[in-house]
Amino acid sequence: MPKIVAIVSQKGGSGKTTLALHLATCAAYAKQDTCVIDTDPQATAAAWGDWRGDFLPAVVTSPPARLARTIENAGKQGIGLVVIDTPPHAEAAMREAIKVADLVLIPTRPRAFDLHALEGIADLVNFTGTPAHVVLNGVPANATRMVEDAKAAAKELGLETCPVTFGDRADFHRSSARGEVASEIDDNGKAAGEVKAMWKWVKKALA
Ligand SMILES: Nc1ncnc2c1ncn2[C@@H]1O[C@H](COP(=O)(O)OP(=O)(O)OP(=O)(O)O)[C@@H](O)[C@H]1O
Ligand SMILES: [Mg+2]
Known part of the structure; x- marks a missing residue:
């Protein structure tokens, strides 16, 4: 299993x-057989994959209810790392993704740090015991x-914060918009x- x-x-x-997309592409450059599974009906990650063409990583779409099957198929094709992208405001999709995950990452803008939005996730991962x-x-x-x-606000909910953060950088926006990283x-x-x-940090966390 991946x-x-x-x-x-x-x-x-x-x-x-x-x-x-950035994590999966970085893993692919590091020679990990990686795929992105996009469970968002907006299919933003899948569109990025279309613009990108044949360059790695592969992006496949999957309804949340078929996630386990999609992962199984990816495993059969030799995929060692799966990164699942999920939609916002979708409890069921989030639940399905957390259920199969070895590691859950919760991107959050610090400026609009919204405790309320983290609460539901915190409850779920604290319940399943999945590293998050x-x-x-x-x-x-x-x-x-x-x-x-x-970080302090996250901790109050029982959530750790990744020591690596992403700055507000044009390269993220500009590259994604053209099928690149x-x-x-x-x-x-x-x-x-x-x-x-x-x-590097994720690799360690998964080891
Ligand atoms: N660190 C960053 N620096 C600059 N722009 C960013 C950064 N992170 C995300 N963006 C831009 O912000 C917008 C939203 O980001 P993204 O699509 O990754 O969010 P999302 O959580 O997937 O959104 P949705 O909930 O709609 O799926 C995009 O235009 C993206 O390029
Ligand atoms: Mg998205």
């Missing part, structure tokens, strides 16, 4: 798809205090560096 990372958050625009981390995304420069406050725009840029650090 290792499975589920990217969930109830809030729209928190960075789920950005994190899923908040990933602060779109962090403005020099926002140390903001990051500390967000940040490192393909600027391999030495800060966004690319953050993704590499994130992959």
